[in-house]
Amino acid sequence: MKKLFIPFLLLFVLILSACGNDEKSNTKNSSENEKETFTYQSENGSVQVPKNPKRIIALTNGPNVLALKGNLVGIDEWSSTNPLFKEKLKGVTVVSEDDLEKIIELDPDLIIAGSQMKNINKLNEIAPTVVYTWGKLDYLTQQEEIGKLLNKEKEAKEWVNDFKKRAKSAGEAIRAKIGEDATISVIENGTKEFYVFGNNYARGTEILYQAMELNMPQKVKDTALKSGIHTISTELLPEFAGDYIILSTTPDGDNSFLETGTWKNIPAVQNNHVFEINTKASTYSDPITLEYLLKFFEDSFLKN
CATH class of the missing domain: 3.40.50.1980 (Nitrogenase molybdenum iron protein domain)
Structure with a gap:
């Protein structure tokens, strides 16, 4: 009985030792992977x-x-x-x-x-x-x-390709509803001035003008397309307003201009073609912001 027990004990010790070495090896490999x-x-x-x-x-x-x-x-x-x-x-x-x-x-x-x-x-x-x-x-x-x-290049590219397809499709649906020639302005109010944006300055401009291929007014194209942004006074708002306006405002900012005759007499305002976005939530062009704004544009243009 003892003769049988001793070899079994040795075999058990060897198995435990091998398991311990494997565990150490796995821990070491995991640690090395983290430092790669x-x-x-x-x-x-x-x-x-x-x-x-x-x-x-x-x-x-x-x-x-x-x-x-x-x-x-x-x-x-x-x-x-x-x-x-x-x-x-x-x-x-x-x-x-x-x-x-x-x-x-x-x-x-x-x-x-x-x-x-x-x-x-x-x-x-x-x-x-x-x-x-x-x-x-x-x-x-x-x-x-x-x-x-x-x-994570694979994940990034997959998102990019998917987003481009969805934004393009949304753009086609929007153009079909508002007309191929309809123009969109993206305007933001500052402390004492206003800003109009080209096609690459966040606030959804990349989606509207690049991915969806919607039109900007000629005046915006002439002044903001190259620089990305152009500053104007309140009096000039009607000249830069498109058929539709994406208005970027800060909820706790001074939005008293909304009560002025200059603003109220703009055709897009009178036609309820103004869609308001939160400036603080719209100043980036990352996937989280882009997804948020894509849904906002789809809802604003297609469900109204």
């Missing part, structure tokens, strides 16, 4: 970035990261106050490029910054830092680039 890096071609040169970043600070393009479910630990102030992102950013620290000590405390493994920002070299000493210039890439290519950076 690849070379990303940033505007500031080649940067070795983690394949699976776990602690991302986005001083810019945070909403793009959020759309791909990147794990943000730091975000810029403007994104943090956006009503579309507020719930999703609970627990994420608000930082700027000047908050170097706070950034160090957050222990990031990837930082995304704007090319115009200060302290890029210092940020790069804290963690691999990738920079983007606002507007250098079109709104869809920007999302694909963030996908490459986060090792």
Whole structure:
């Protein structure tokens, strides 16, 4: 009986040992995978970035990261106050490029910054830092680039292709309803002036003019298409108003212009062709914002 028991005991010990080695090996492989890096071609040169970043600070393009479910630990102030992102950013620290000590405390493994920002070299000493210039890439290519950076290029491209199809289809339906020649203006009120937008300045302009191929008034085309934005006075509003107006306003701002004769006498206003968007929720061109605005435009143009 003892002779049979001893070999069995040895076999049991060997099995336990093998299992322990496998577990250690798996833990080691998992740890090594987390530390894997690849070379990303940033505007500031080649940067070795983690394949699976776990602690991302986005001083810019945070909403793009959020759309791909990147794990943000730091975000810029403007994104943090956006009503579309507020719930999703609970627990994420608000930082700027000047908050170097706070950034160090957050222990990031990837930082995304704007090319115009200060302290890029210092940020790069804290963690691999990738920079983007606002507007250098079109709104869809920007999302694909963030996908490459986060090792989620496939997901980013799938969303881009799907969004383009849906926006194009919506544009066709809208043109069929309002007419092929109907014009759309995107106007925003400031403190003492107004802004009209071209086809690439957020507020849904990329969707309306690029994806949906809707028309902007000639006056807007002449002044805002190249620069992206053009400033006008209250008196000039009728000259820049299209058959339809997308009006970007801040709910807690001064909107007394809505009661002026200049505004009320604009044909689009008299025809109830004004659709109001929240400025704070419309100043980005990331997937979350684009999905929100696409639905808003479909509802506004097609269900009214």
